[in-house]
Amino acid sequence: xxxxxxxxxxHYRVGDDDLVKMCxxxxxxTSNNEPMNRSVRAVAEREMNGKAExxxxxxxxxxxxxxxxxxxxxxATHALGQMPLIVEVYGPDGVRLDxxxxx
Numbered sequence: 001x002x003x004x005x006x007x008x009x010x011h012y013r014v015g016d017d018d019l020v021k022m023c024x025x026x027x028x029x030t031s032n033n034e035p036m037n038r039s040v041r042a043v044a045e046r047e048m049n050g051k052a053e054x055x056x057x058x059x060x061x062x063x064x065x066x067x068x069x070x071x072x073x074x075x076a077t078h079a080l081g082q083m084p085l086i087v088e089v090y091g092p093d094g095v096r097l098d099x100x101x102x103x
Contacts, residue, residue: 008026008028009024009026011023011024012024032069035069036066036069039065039068040066043058043061043065044058044062044087044089046061052097052098053098054087054089054098059087059100063083063085066083082102084102084103085101086102087099087100087101
């Protein structure tokens with residue numbers, strides 16, 4: 001089955017009583033997760049440009065990267081800049097340098 005964000009895989013087993021005995025679904029979010037994470041990282045690195053501060057333009061660019069892969073995950077009904085989002089930046093020592101949240 002096709003959806004706006006990619007292929008949905010459905011696998012069912014139905015018993016002799018016509019009831020579903022097993023259901024396995026692989027939704028597009030699962031397939032999109034790795035490339036979406038890579039895109040978010042690339043956008044963040046480009047937008048940060050060596051700085052540790054999270055800016056609103058960076059938040060918007062990350063949101064656009066997420067929506068490119070999975071509009072349903074970010075809820076396409078929200079206007080740009082309205083998607084609930086939490087972005088955190090960590091240094092190489094694991095210490096959090098900045099955090100910005102939208103709800």
